[in-house]
Amino acid sequence: MRTDRLVAVLLLLQRREQVTAAEVARELEVSERTARRDLDALAMAGVPVYSVQGRGGGWRLVGGARTDLSGLTASEARALFLVAGPASAATPAVKAALRKLVQALPEPFRVQAEAAASSLVRDPQRWGSTRVEHPPPRFLDELQDAVIRGVRVRLGYVDREGAGTERTVHPLGIVAKGPSWYLVAGTAAGRRTFRIDRVSSVDPTGDPVVRPEGFDLAESWRAIADEVDRRRTPLEIRAVCVPHGLDVLRMAFGDRLEVGGATADGRIEVVIRGTNEYVGAGELAGLVEWLEVTGPPGVRDRLASIGRALVARYG
Template sequence: MRTDRLVAVLLMLQRREQVTAAEVAKELEVSERTARRDLDALAMSGIPVYSVQGRGGGWRLLGGARTDLSGLTESEALALFLAAGPAAPGTPAVRSALRKLVRALPEPFRAQAEAAASSLLLDPRGWDWNRAAPPPPRFLDGLRDAVVRGVQVRLGYVDSAGAGSERIVHPLGVVAKGPSWYLVAYTETGRRTFRVDRVSSAVPTDRPVLLPAGVDLAESWREIADDVELRRTPPVEIHGTCAPDGIDHLRTALGDHLETGGVTADGRITVVIRGPSEYGLAGHLAGLVEWLDITSPQGVRDHLAAIGNSLAERYGGTATPGRP
């Protein structure tokens, strides 16, 4: 809505002192023409907004005027950013609108609010859906607060064997996966994942976290979850050869599941394909048999033969479209 944009533009002017139409357009995800109209509308409404012409020009508030339209306390700003974060249950459009508004919040709320937006991740694909959802773990709020404030934590932890330990961790974020909560953090030995219900103590320090440059909670969790899935279900490994003109098709269809090797005497390329099950892979590879010859395991070859027989029985008497 335009009213929301005008409020956001005014808050941007308060925070930055001067903005250009291009900056407003980028921040609010509108066209520069729309941004200029909004700036003109503010000026025409009696708000002391004026333009500075020439190189290095832009729009400013006369006399550095301050009109705090947010009306938000620090805790309310944090709550709003949490609602706009990656774990928010609302629609993408709602989260986008919230992010646009909160990006225009004046300091000192903005830095911690942005940290709050990336402190929590919701992964709906639980590893154990038979478990009833327990109440939130005791130290969950304290750990999230440490993530938002960007401080190290002295963490007490009890592992799956019942052994207790204590260490300093650098929290990256908290993840809800199914009924369980996990803390993703860095330690002196690298990235670690901790079940929050096994945390026995969590004492924040006044020292800032030290994290690798560019580290991201969502990407880190994808890597962790993929590694867990691989260890839970050892992948099936298929060996075979592929005609040279089919390699691009295999790469497109299989992505990271495909590993290519050397060239055989007859010019074919050796391949290794990994996946979760023989039958699933056979079904995926059935459309690639024009180029692909599976040599092992025999189970995959049997599945492919059965799929081929079923296709022939159902479609064998039907002419191929476009062919005699």
């Protein structure tokens, strides 16, 4: 909601030569204290807003209330239009208004403002079950700037084994996956994904990025995330489930569950992805009331072993 308010305050400043905190509070139906905080936040974010003190004072945009937003610098325009992109918490109506405002920008700013709106994707689903929070990585701003400006970078990178490499890449977009940040980039070996917290250096070359025709960051990330999930869970456990047990399976396995068709006896065929047979059997052992595993044999054998162990211990 705060993103929506900040944009609404900016649009209000565009329409009027000057506004007071009380006027902003009435327009947005918030307290005067909240209105002042929002106006201060715009100024701190680099939007050219300033306050006029004393009787008859208020808040103004540098250069006056111009609808072409020409008081904005290139970096300020990019920052503003980040809230129009898919990573934004803004409502569809606010995003639509911002995209219309893009067309009113001076020509030198328009391309980069439009690039800013599609430079970032947020994927709230974490890898696995980790709950560790991390601060934004060191080179996040430099890489997003390279995406928006469309310039190649020489990227220093440390892989999971600790080996350092350097390569020239074509930055295509930034993705926030839970607490982790990734760069999607074109390389000599094809499209690759880099964890930004493993980036050791960023050196823009000034050469333009070669962007694949029709590239869509959100669509590309969905394909990448699906492939990573499949690599993390290579085992496919086949089973049949009673219809009223599907909700239990969906809660237990989420995206790892694939639902198929009905069998002759009215049960539902399902496939559950897992890391290995040992872990998979452990996850399924408590679901015998709803589920019958049909394969692979190793999972069935492990379930039988778990059953014998439970009977031996608990009778």
